[in-house]
Amino acid sequence: AQSVTQPDIHITVSEGASLELRCNYSYGATPYLFWYVQSPGQGLQLLLKYFSGDTLVQGIKGFEAEFKRSQSSFNLRKPSVHWSDAAEYFCAVGGSGGYNKLIFGAGTRLAVHP
Amino acid sequence: GAGVSQSPSNKVTEKGKDVELRCDPISGHTALYWYRQRLGQGLEFLIYFQGNSAPDKSGLPSDRFSAERTGESVSTLTIQRTQQEDSAVYLCASTLLGTPQETQYFGPGTRLLVL
Numbered sequence: 001a002q003s004v005t006q007p008d009i010h011i012t013v014s015e016g017a018s019l020e021l022r023c024n025y026s027y028g029a030t031p032y033l034f035w036y037v038q039s040p041g042q043g044l045q046l047l048l049k050y051f052s053g054d055t056l057v058q059g060i061k062g063f064e065a066e067f068k069r070s071q072s073s074f075n076l077r078k079p080s081v082h083w084s085d086a087a088e089y090f091c092a093v094g095g096s097g098g099y100n101k102l103i104f105g106a107g108t109r110l111a112v113h114p
Numbered sequence: 115g116a117g118v119s120q121s122p123s124n125k126v127t128e129k130g131k132d133v134e135l136r137c138d139p140i141s142g143h144t145a146l147y148w149y150r151q152r153l154g155q156g157l158e159f160l161i162y163f164q165g166n167s168a169p170d171k172s173g174l175p176s177d178r179f180s181a182e183r184t185g186e187s188v189s190t191l192t193i194q195r196t197q198q199e200d201s202a203v204y205l206c207a208s209t210l211l212g213t214p215q216e217t218q219y220f221g222p223g224t225r226l227l228v229l
Binding site: 004006032036042043044045046049051090092094095099100101102103104105106107 | 118145147149154155156157158159162164170173205207209212213214215216217218220221222223
């Protein structure tokens, strides 16, 4: 069965520090992988996605993620975090059934210290 | 409209009552998804509609849950005889074609509280 694991429930970083959010997935075929961000009072917004090609993908707001098939991972990174990045981040895998039914991880809540 | 809209934004109900949640997808989007997000958890897939095809109901947790969509328009999610464990945020999303690589555009959600 497909599943997504985000090992870190909460992460706190200082503004300007680098960030890496972990995501591991279980999926039988080539996965479609997504990172979404959910800010307080706002809906889910797509940061980036991967489904083929270059394994390092760039997204909005300075985020990037790297697909590593050997590790079944799709970790999200940002070189320098801003206070406005404080939010909840969800990794998801899709593609089951030939359409985009997304299986989400439990999320990682990011706090940013000034 | 410009984005996916959902109503009501908040709903408080008593255990045992029925509730109806509404989703207006982005105009022209043929695919529509419902998800549930319990407190502190990720989203759980509930149901998927694609045009006039039979919906994928594989995520509905019980027969108290049902959803309808007419063509490519509004969808309603109905929960009958609500239970406290139904308390959650219900999110709707839409995509143009329903293909796996498309971005899903999410609405703001309906926060349901069952007392």
